[in-house]
Amino acid sequence: MPEALSLTVAGRSVQVPAGASVLAALQTAGVLTLRHSLNVNNPSVDNPSAGPRGALCGMGSCFECRALVDGVQVRTCLTPAHSGMTVTLLDGEDAR
Amino acid sequence: MPAEARTDVLVVGAGPAGLSAALAAAQSGAAVLLADLSPGPGGQIWRGATANDGGESGSLLREVQSQPNITLLYGAQVALTEMVPGTGRVVQFSGPHGPHRVVPEKIILATGATERFLPFPGWTLPGVVGAGGLQAMVKSGLDVRGARVLVAGSGPLLLAVATGLREHGAKVLAVAEQASLPQLLGFGLAAQRSGKAGEGARLLSSLRGVPYWPSTFPVRASGAGRLERVQLGGLVRRTLDCDWLAVGFGLVPDTRLAALFGCALEGDAVKVGAWQQTSQAGIYAAGELTGIGGVDKARLEGLMAGCAATGQVGRLRDLPTQLEHAHRFQASLSRSFAPRPPLQRLPEADTLVCRCEDVSHAALQTCTSWTEAKLQTRCGMGTCQGRVCGPATETLYGWTFAGVRPPLLPLPLSDLLEDSLKGDPL
Numbered sequence: 001m002p003e004a005l006s007l008t009v010a011g012r013s014v015q016v017p018a019g020a021s022v023l024a025a026l027q028t029a030g031v032l033t034l035r036h037s038l039n040v041n042n043p044s045v046d047n048p049s050a051g052p053r054g055a056l057c058g059m060g061s062c063f064e065c066r067a068l069v070d071g072v073q074v075r076t077c078l079t080p081a082h083s084g085m086t087v088t089l090l091d092g093e094d095a096r
Numbered sequence: 097m098p099a100e101a102r103t104d105v106l107v108v109g110a111g112p113a114g115l116s117a118a119l120a121a122a123q124s125g126a127a128v129l130l131a132d133l134s135p136g137p138g139g140q141i142w143r144g145a146t147a148n149d150g151g152e153s154g155s156l157l158r159e160v161q162s163q164p165n166i167t168l169l170y171g172a173q174v175a176l177t178e179m180v181p182g183t184g185r186v187v188q189f190s191g192p193h194g195p196h197r198v199v200p201e202k203i204i205l206a207t208g209a210t211e212r213f214l215p216f217p218g219w220t221l222p223g224v225v226g227a228g229g230l231q232a233m234v235k236s237g238l239d240v241r242g243a244r245v246l247v248a249g250s251g252p253l254l255l256a257v258a259t260g261l262r263e264h265g266a267k268v269l270a271v272a273e274q275a276s277l278p279q280l281l282g283f284g285l286a287a288q289r290s291g292k293a294g295e296g297a298r299l300l301s302s303l304r305g306v307p308y309w310p311s312t313f314p315v316r317a318s319g320a321g322r323l324e325r326v327q328l329g330g331l332v333r334r335t336l337d338c339d340w341l342a343v344g345f346g347l348v349p350d351t352r353l354a355a356l357f358g359c360a361l362e363g364d365a366v367k368v369g370a371w372q373q374t375s376q377a378g379i380y381a382a383g384e385l386t387g388i389g390g391v392d393k394a395r396l397e398g399l400m401a402g403c404a405a406t407g408q409v410g411r412l413r414d415l416p417t418q419l420e421h422a423h424r425f426q427a428s429l430s431r432s433f434a435p436r437p438p439l440q441r442l443p444e445a446d447t448l449v450c451r452c453e454d455v456s457h458a459a460l461q462t463c464t465s466w467t468e469a470k471l472q473t474r475c476g477m478g479t480c481q482g483r484v485c486g487p488a489t490e491t492l493y494g495w496t497f498a499g500v501r502p503p504l505l506p507l508p509l510s511d512l513l514e515d516s517l518k519g520d521p522l
Binding site for chain 2: 033
């Protein structure tokens with residue numbers, strides 16, 4: 001059984017297996033929405049294209065998985081999780 | 097600036113092509129630096145591979161790790177390159193411990209491919225991810241046991257993704273492939289001629305019970321704040337409730353770094369001549385970067401580039417014939433799975449095409465080129481710098497993506513400062 005890592009993501013405690021990415025920790029904690037679009041060109045609240053965004057490509061290309069790890073902005077899909085890490089969403093974002 | 101490390105051969109990308117190139121180059125005695133932006137080797141297809149694995153990935157990794165003259169650098173991505181008088185070409189990585197500058201004699205680019213994402217209503221909802229993307233997330237620790245997954249898009253990758261998801265306990269509801277049945281049969285015959293019939297048969301048999309629908313594609317994803325259901329169109333028209341939509345429309349060579357070095361492109365791939373040489377002296381390219389063709393092509397081209405870059409001409413003798421087979425498979429792949437016209441009609445007026453800058457299909461339809469769109473709407477000027485919307489606009493509007501500029505990723509200012517200006521407490 002791979003040793004479990006314990007970290008805090010968006011204010012929640014979560015455990016993931018050793019080797020997991022910070023993105024996996026966020027997803028395991030149920031945090032799929034990592035930011036909200038600026039929506040400057042699409043003011044309609046009914047527009048399904050507006051609003052919540054999460055990870056897309058899983059390989060460091062789309063940059064949609066950005067979050068802060070111990071205060072530093074990273075691509076969470078490329079960042080291995082470590083015990084004791086504190087992961088917070090981008091400025092102004094709360095986990096809803 | 098941090099001190100610059102000289103090396104004989106710099107290999108960028110540690111997937112099958114990069115690993116093969118690094119090993120071949122190192123076998124000449126050359127000092128090799130093998131770098132990858134991921135935390136470990138394997139690229140996409142061998143993500144998470146370790147030296148303990150069976151099969152070709154484990155065996156190649158064991159060989160690479162046992163070569164004392166290969167230095168491994170993970171979690172590092174090339175940010176910029178510059179010609180420094182008296183030194184030559186300097187390549188600067190953005191790494192976990194800050195900038196890392198390298199002065200290589202020869203460079204082998206093996207930067208692989210990214211998935212092609214095409215917009216449709218609701219594609220920006222959390223839960224809509226790439227097909228290779230979901231596979232990568234699962235290999236990186238995402239738990240999909242019991243999750244309902246719809247796999248869609250195009251290419252043989254969809255079968256591999258569906259199989260892998262099933263093995264990890266997901267409920268794969270269906271595979272929706274946009275290519276038509278005649279195109280798929282044509283590909284099946286070509287795959288058989290390339291000796292891939294066994295692999296294909298294994299994939300199909302492991303997907304018994306999962307519906308496979310040709311000429312079918314997502315037309316709308318919807319849900320309150322996250323994906324809840326997907327409406328399919330084309331041949332099979334129905335709506336499926338699901339937790340994840342794993343959707344990717346084929347692969348696109350990742351040519352940004354090659355373009356930064358000034359290498360000529362041919363179509364959407366890096367142009368190479370004999371022995372994987374690019375248009376820039378001393379720079380070689382191998383693998384998906386020179387054209388989407390799978391693992392066998394990648395390994396072969398990596399071997400060729402590694403030998404060519406270190407003058408091991410004797411080893412190159414019989415390789416071109418093998419490469420011909422790989423190129424035939426590559427041609428059949430691109431013929432069979434090219435995005436078909438219905439995909440161009442998927443986005444609605446207010447469907448976002450550029451996710452980073454929130455630019456809609458309606459705003460882009462009136463533009464006549466990538467550059468005009470960028471200037472008028474900021475499409476491609478956001479964080480991903482066109483990595484997602486570039487290939488999408490090529491398919492939707494027929495534009496050609498252009499204009500790669502350094503840095504290739506956002507950098508902290510400290511990465512660009514001279515040592516004398518850094519570290520003063522304020």
